[in-house]
Every structure is written in C-alpha cells, then in structure tokens.
Amino acid sequence: MEKTLTNQTLLITGGTSRLGQAFVTRALNHGARVFFTYHQASSQAEVLMQAGAEGFLLDLADPRAIDEFVKVIKSKTEKLDALIHNAAAVRDHTLLNMTEEEWDYVMSVNLKAPYYLTKKLLSFFLKKTKPGELASGKKIFMITSRVALMGGFGISNYAASKAGLIALTKSLAQELGSRKVLVNAVNPGFMKSRMTELLPEEVIEANRMASPLEQFSDPNEVADFLVYLCSDRMSQVTGQVFHFESRKIS
Template sequence: HVCPADLSDPAAPDALVAAAESAAGPIDILVNNAGLTRDGLALRMKDEDWARVLEVDLAAPFRLSRSVLKGMLRRRSGRIVSIASVVGVTGNAGQANYSAAKAGLIGMSKSLGQEVGSRGITVNVVAPGFITTAMTDVLPDAQKEALTKSIPLGRIGAPEDVAAAVVYLASDEAAWVTGVTLHVNGGMAMI
C-alpha cells in the first residue's frame, strides 16, 4: 500500500498513520526516513532553508513517532527506527541545518526510548555515512572519489547496507536494543 503525504504539513503525520492503519492494519514498525537538504554556509543560510530542513528531517519524524506510539503503547509492542546521518554526530561545513536536524533525531530517539521502553517498544537510529542515493548522485565525481578514499572499507555504501541495519533493529533479535545509534558508514567515522 502507498499512502503519500507532505511531511512538511504538521497535520500530515496523523493523517498518514490513520490512512496506513486503515489500509494495512496496526503499525508495528515505523521507519522514519524522510529527509532533505538545503545546504549553505551558516552566514548565508536563509531562515526558510533552516526551518524547512528541521521541519521535514526532525519535526515530521517526531510527529510520526508520536502518532504510531498511541497504538504501540496499547499493544505494548513496537519498533521505531529513524534514519539520521553521520553528519548528525560529526557536523559538516555548509550543513548546519541538516546536522542539527539529524543530531536532534538521535537525541529525540534516546528520549523516546527511555519513555516507552517499559512498554515493550524500542526506539533506535541508523546513521548512514556516504550512501549512493539521489541526494548524493548530484555530487561531482571528484568529490565522490575523495570521499571514497576517506572510507576504510574502500567503497561508497549501498542502500542495502542501510536496509540491513534497519531490518536488524526492527527484528526480534534486537528486542533488547533501544536508544542506540547504529553507525553504517564503512569506517568513515569511527564513533
């Protein structure tokens, strides 16, 4: 089932969760994976670019999590996995808004994990490094080559690398793992 939503609309998460549950039943696993960038040096960053990134990359995952938690708490079971970024831990020049949003996502997930853990719900984060996606495809080849050289495992990550981490954190095997950030970055940042 596909339930489209504009996550920059504060009302969208509740409507999306209601539509998804109507179409497919109770939500047992939420993967917060919406994200965008509006890069620019802090001194030149427009307030709109700051706000837009925090709205989609941090506020929307919070609202989605809050929406699904209502049912998860009743069922005393659930998994929330949010996709952050290595940049949420290391920072990156020209990405103050994105770095702040992804760092906030990590902190929010730890707080939620403490709030709902006693009810059988785990809340974790996957923090990818440099992954082949539409967001990174636009980078110049020279920049991609330089980044690849900084990765000890010697390659750019694939979406499947991130998916495997998400599958683990959403699985029964990770039932005793909460509040954790799993870094999937090929050793790019050994945190």
C-alpha cells in the first residue's frame, strides 16, 4: 500500500468517535504521526495508543483544559500539518425543554472549541519554514453535518453549532488563504455511532431511507476521504463543504 501521509503530523479531536477511530487507524497505516483527544472512552483510546497514536484526555468544553493541552502538544512537536475538529456533543431537546446549560455545552464543545483550539495552535500553521518563505500544505478541517443546512427536530443546539462550523470554515479559508492554509469541512452523512445509536429505531431507519442509496454512511469511507484530503494530493481546495449525502440538501 502506498503511504500518503509519511512525515505528516496530524491532530484529530474525538479520536475515540466512530469516525475518529477509523481515521486514526488509517492515518497511522499511511505513515502519519497522529495525536488525538478523547473525553470518556478511555478503553477505545488505549487501543489507539497501542496502535501507535498519541492520545490525550481533554474536555473540550473547558478552555483552561485546552490551554494545558496546547502546552503539552507544543512540548511534543514542532510541527502540525493538519488539524481535524471532529469531536462533538449532543444534548437533544426541543427548544421548549432545552436548558441554557444544554445549549451552552453543545456550543462550547462543537463550535467554541474549534475556534479556540485553532487560535491557540495557529502558530503551527503560520510557521515560516525558512526566512521569507511561508509554510504551505497546512490544513484545517471541520466535521459538520447535513443538519447544519437542513435543521433537525430536537437538535437546534447541535444544528446551530454545525452551521457555525461551516461559516467558520469559509471565513478562515479567506483569512488564511494568503498564508497557504487550506480550510475545508466534511459532512460525513448519517453513520451508526454512539451519537446516533440512542435515536429511536424509526428515526434511524428514516435516515437510512432518506438516502437514494438506502444505506448508512460508512465511517471507513469517510476516513479514507479525510486521509486523501490530508495528503499532498489535495493542495488547492479551500473553503468547501464535502457532503457524504446523496439526498437533497439546501
């Protein structure tokens, strides 16, 4: 197998998610050095660390914990080629029943943390390789969702946070373009994962049937696509949202 991420150093949040595990495993196989964060799934994190990834316990709802994490990362590496904001939290309720804490928690993990972590790690992305020459090939990815564009019943906090990520993607693509940093978003489509397994069976089935292919999205295929996006083969695309959805999104 051709290794497309040799010499790359990557950081993905939520490495213990269904998509995160698939990506971390593939990125390691492609020769990358992989940092990942996790929150509660220490046994899944252990498996990834045994495979060679470097995992860090981090509550993304806590900016002070992010500060400490950034210090540790900066002590471990002098470069970061790609940052993937993948961790996400849900606190589903209709607005009538949604508490302010539920709104704030989802926004802090899903939207504020990507802003805050990106800002704290920006020096990696704007670093000069040699006098007068700016680093290129640096990439930032946001994992978004179809509900960012479609909304969803009982998930206004999650949908708003994912819509915010698209706006953040497009804004940062403009701000960082002259520094040769690429910023893109990926909507992985409806995957079976911890996030979705608690949904009623009829909702899960409705999501499957909403796809013209009548199938769930495969996290392994999404992870393969992310590996491609991280590789040197993708060097000119920025400010885009890639959808693993075949249904109409508007």
